[in-house]
Amino acid sequence: MNEDSIDNRFDDRAVGRTLRVVAPVGAVAVIALAVTAVASAAGPGAESARIASVTTPAVVTAPPAEPEAAVVPMTAGHRPREATTVLRTADGTAIGTVRFRRKGNRTEVAAKVTLPTGLTAMDAFHGFHIHANDKPENGNGCLADPAQPSATWFTSADGHLSELGQKHSHHTGDMPSLLVNADGSAVIEFTSTRLDIAGLIGRAVVLHAQPDNFGNVPVGTGPEQYAANSTSAGDKTAATGNAGDRIACGVLTLKR
Numbered sequence: 001m002n003e004d005s006i007d008n009r010f011d012d013r014a015v016g017r018t019l020r021v022v023a024p025v026g027a028v029a030v031i032a033l034a035v036t037a038v039a040s041a042a043g044p045g046a047e048s049a050r051i052a053s054v055t056t057p058a059v060v061t062a063p064p065a066e067p068e069a070a071v072v073p074m075t076a077g078h079r080p081r082e083a084t085t086v087l088r089t090a091d092g093t094a095i096g097t098v099r100f101r102r103k104g105n106r107t108e109v110a111a112k113v114t115l116p117t118g119l120t121a122m123d124a125f126h127g128f129h130i131h132a133n134d135k136p137e138n139g140n141g142c143l144a145d146p147a148q149p150s151a152t153w154f155t156s157a158d159g160h161l162s163e164l165g166q167k168h169s170h171h172t173g174d175m176p177s178l179l180v181n182a183d184g185s186a187v188i189e190f191t192s193t194r195l196d197i198a199g200l201i202g203r204a205v206v207l208h209a210q211p212d213n214f215g216n217v218p219v220g221t222g223p224e225q226y227a228a229n230s231t232s233a234g235d236k237t238a239a240t241g242n243a244g245d246r247i248a249c250g251v252l253t254l255k256r
């Protein structure tokens, strides 16, 4: 399944839904994270459900492989301060970390990665998003089989985190692209007023193989516009920024 077919499908009507967050390939922990998705209201706005609180303590069926896999249960009224994840490639190799930290009414985001040689283009921008991880039927968390085509990797993370009706570049989960240096290293830090830590727990940060065009392709019939070479090219731009395969992924967990 390619990204085109699974993005733009955020239709989260589930209430009291349970997300099962599966640890990456190679890890032994299976962590069940019970969350409650609360619809904002009955009626037309109810589709834009958001995770409001974790109502049940996390159940850990096996010791987490690494400390970052721990899930800290939130109590009523608790406003989470920080969410973190480790990005891993399809073979389970950890390549970096991503951190979202609340500061006042803002969220500070910091990511640091080192990409292995041969995985993707160096000295290049790479699409970087928060994916919803909201469709259990596609698998949960960051699942990939390195023996399978790269287009199949991490499709379990589902489409970009978004409110109903948002198009790409305006998705809640759309972030500035990661500029990877020639040696594979990359660091990005930015501050956002669009990201709420509580809504990020259980979501997945994904790094892509290609640049994100942010929907910023002047497609049309005017003299200074371009004709898309296929319908799918235009559709991918609208859905994902045509950022290509998913090459690394990490499910966000609460830290405090």
Ligand SMILES: [Cu+2]
Pocket (backbone or CB within 6 Å): 127, 128, 129, 130, 131, 160, 206, 208, 240, 243
């Ligand atoms: Cu993405």
